[in-house]
Amino acid sequence: MGKDIRKITIIGGTTKSGGKEAIEKTEIYKGDIITLVGPTGSGKSELLSDIEQLARGDTPSNRAVILNDGELNRWERQMVAQLSQAMNFVLDMPVEDFLELHASSRGISSNPIIEEVIGLTNRLSGEPIGARDNITSLSGGQSRALMIADIAVISDAPVVLIDEIENAGINRLMALEILSAKGKIVIVASHDPLIILMAQKRIVMHNGGMFKVLERNKQEEEILKELIAMDDELSVLRDRLRMGDFARGGGMLLMNKSGSVEEKKEESSNFEII
Amino acid sequence: MKFVTVAGPPSSGKTAVLIHTIRHLLKDGIKVVVGKIDCLGTNDGEKYQKLGIPVIVGLSGDICPDHFYVPNLEVIFNWAKEKSAQITILETAGLCHRCAPAIKGCLAISVVDNLSNIDIPQKIGPMLSTADIVVITKGDIVSQAEREVYRRKMEMVNPGAEILEVNGLTGKGSLLLKTSLMQAPEVDTITGRELRSSMPACVCSYCTGEKRIGKSFQLGYIRKIEATETEGGRG
Numbered sequence: 001m002g003k004d005i006r007k008i009t010i011i012g013g014t015t016k017s018g019g020k021e022a023i024e025k026t027e028i029y030k031g032d033i034i035t036l037v038g039p040t041g042s043g044k045s046e047l048l049s050d051i052e053q054l055a056r057g058d059t060p061s062n063r064a065v066i067l068n069d070g071e072l073n074r075w076e077r078q079m080v081a082q083l084s085q086a087m088n089f090v091l092d093m094p095v096e097d098f099l100e101l102h103a104s105s106r107g108i109s110s111n112p113i114i115e116e117v118i119g120l121t122n123r124l125s126g127e128p129i130g131a132r133d134n135i136t137s138l139s140g141g142q143s144r145a146l147m148i149a150d151i152a153v154i155s156d157a158p159v160v161l162i163d164e165i166e167n168a169g170i171n172r173l174m175a176l177e178i179l180s181a182k183g184k185i186v187i188v189a190s191h192d193p194l195i196i197l198m199a200q201k202r203i204v205m206h207n208g209g210m211f212k213v214l215e216r217n218k219q220e221e222e223i224l225k226e227l228i229a230m231d232d233e234l235s236v237l238r239d240r241l242r243m244g245d246f247a248r249g250g251g252m253l254l255m256n257k258s259g260s261v262e263e264k265k266e267e268s269s270n271f272e273i274i
Numbered sequence: 275m276k277f278v279t280v281a282g283p284p285s286s287g288k289t290a291v292l293i294h295t296i297r298h299l300l301k302d303g304i305k306v307v308v309g310k311i312d313c314l315g316t317n318d319g320e321k322y323q324k325l326g327i328p329v330i331v332g333l334s335g336d337i338c339p340d341h342f343y344v345p346n347l348e349v350i351f352n353w354a355k356e357k358s359a360q361i362t363i364l365e366t367a368g369l370c371h372r373c374a375p376a377i378k379g380c381l382a383i384s385v386v387d388n389l390s391n392i393d394i395p396q397k398i399g400p401m402l403s404t405a406d407i408v409v410i411t412k413g414d415i416v417s418q419a420e421r422e423v424y425r426r427k428m429e430m431v432n433p434g435a436e437i438l439e440v441n442g443l444t445g446k447g448s449l450l451l452k453t454s455l456m457q458a459p460e461v462d463t464i465t466g467r468e469l470r471s472s473m474p475a476c477v478c479s480y481c482t483g484e485k486r487i488g489k490s491f492q493l494g495y496i497r498k499i500e501a502t503e504t505e506g507g508r509g
């Protein structure tokens with residue numbers, strides 16, 4: 001078994017314009033979920049890549065990334081699992097054969113674990129998959145759900161790096177919860193307020209540099225609850241539209257001027273969806 | 275001089291990976307030259323030239339590019355010496371799945387990508403099993419599970435090799451490859467060295483440009499399939 005990852009330390013380098021990064025040092029601990037936020041091009045993917053390759057002043061950002069107290073200078077195998085929107089399945093085989101292949105490549109006996117992965121996948125995705133479905137024929141949302149379940153159960157890496165989980169009809173909250181279970185470090189680059197606020201700590205990127213490190217505050221915790229309720233409503237609405245129904249006719253959450261959320265029970269012709 | 279061979283199936287990312295790696299070497303002030311062997315044509319020469327380094331390209335035309343490569347090793351080696359290279363990198367065509375260009379005493383790298391068929395390790399045999407370093411590319415577009423499965427397959431076919439995952443587009447991982455390259459043995463002559471595996475006989479009439487089909491046109495080393503039928507259907 002590999003060594004334990006207790007801490008990742010990021011030592012600030014330079015921004016895109018070559019100046020010093022505002023954050024000189026930040027530490028991420030076992031069990032943390034961290035989000036990376038910032039406008040497009042602000043350097044979120046670059047920071048993930050620095051972590052992935054354990055930069056030591058040798059990447060465009062000149063950052064250094066240190067594991068634990070520096071006693072490890074390379075990721076050992078299978079310490080990091082990655083997920084990004086660009087990833088697709090390319091092997092042409094049924095789901096269960098694929099999972100068996102993956103499990104056996106890691107020396108895990110496969111039977112109970114295959115069921116566990118498929119079960120998790122089906123909790124994450126609206127459209128269930130079957131054991132004999134071909135992985136290359138799964139939909140975008142189904143593939144993403146399977147990748148997440150597989151990373152959580154079979155890869156089981158202590159560090160998970162995610163470059164955006166899109167909202168392809170999968171339960172993103174549950175996905176993050178599943179991944180962050182068992183004391184992993186999960187680092188997610190995202191533009192999605194729900195995902196961003198799921199994390200207790202977020203690194204704000206600006207012009208290629210780490211600009212701020214923010215802890216989620218009490219007020220944001222309340223907002224997160226509202227966002228979760230809104231997300232549930234949205235998924236009800238999404239399902240209704242997807243099933244061919246009209247959007248009207250149920251509860252719909254609207255945000256009023258003061259920012260709190262109220263429920264409109266009956267249909268209203270001029271509601272504003274946020 | 276270090277003499278490094280780089281093999282791997284077509285389009286597996288050999289040139290992309292090497293360009294990033296060579297940039298790191300050049301930054302350290304190391305004198306690098308590159309040779310490329312291919313069959314009919316290649317743009318790789320121009321890509322390497324853009325790095326501002328000496329490049330030599332050899333096209334094998336009618337014959338197997340690996341059979342063309344072996345008799346030209348001395349030519350390339352001497353050319354590189356003339357250029358006072360510290361590292362010579364030779365990218366091979368990677369078309370022949372049976373011939374492996376690895377040389378005893380010279381660092382041998384094989385580049386394969388995550389997109390290829392899962393059985394590729396068995397298919398490309400000695401090209402993979404005789405390498406010192408196996409570079410796996412295109413991990414950015416497949417799932418974590420597939421990356422892990424590929425890596426495992428490589429380890430099984432070549433347990434002694436160092437396995438590196440490199441992204442040919444961004445260069446991620448190429449720094450580790452550069453570090454390994456720097457540890458390649460120094461060789462002062464190539465003459466008298468041996469290949470790590472034999473090359474198959476390749477002296478039929480088609481090897482040398484014959485196009486017509488039929489027994490009477492077939493000269494040299496010819497083998498025919500024995501017509502045993504394989505069972506159809508699945509149990």
Ligand SMILES: Nc1nc2c(ncn2[C@@H]2O[C@H](COP(=O)(O)OP(=O)(O)OP(=O)(O)O)[C@@H](O)[C@H]2O)c(=O)[nH]1
Binds near residue numbers: 283414
């Ligand atoms: N997504 C992705 N594409 C890659 C990667 N590495 C290489 N490519 C692309 O794959 C294609 C082939 O790459 P090359 O470097 O030309 O491959 P090669 O092995 O040198 O090819 P030949 O010399 O023709 O045999 C190019 O379009 C590259 O940009 C990678 O890690 N990820």
Ligand SMILES: Nc1ncnc2c1ncn2[C@@H]1O[C@H](COP(=O)(O)OP(=O)(O)OP(=O)(O)O)[C@@H](O)[C@H]1O
Binds near residue numbers: 044045046061205209
């Ligand atoms: N500190 C830095 N120094 C130099 N270049 C940088 C730095 N940070 C980012 N870059 C470069 O800037 C470009 C954009 O960065 P990146 O792709 O990381 O942005 P992003 O925040 O992920 O954007 P998006 O939200 O669109 O995915 C990349 O080419 C990256 O290599």
Ligand SMILES: [Mg+2]
Binds near residue numbers: 044046163
């Ligand atoms: Mg990005």
Ligand SMILES: [Mg+2]
Binds near residue numbers: 365
């Ligand atoms: Mg090439």
Ligand SMILES: [Zn+2]
Binds near residue numbers: 339340341373474
């Ligand atoms: Zn050959």
Ligand SMILES: [Zn+2]
Binds near residue numbers: 476477478479480482
């Ligand atoms: Zn022939």
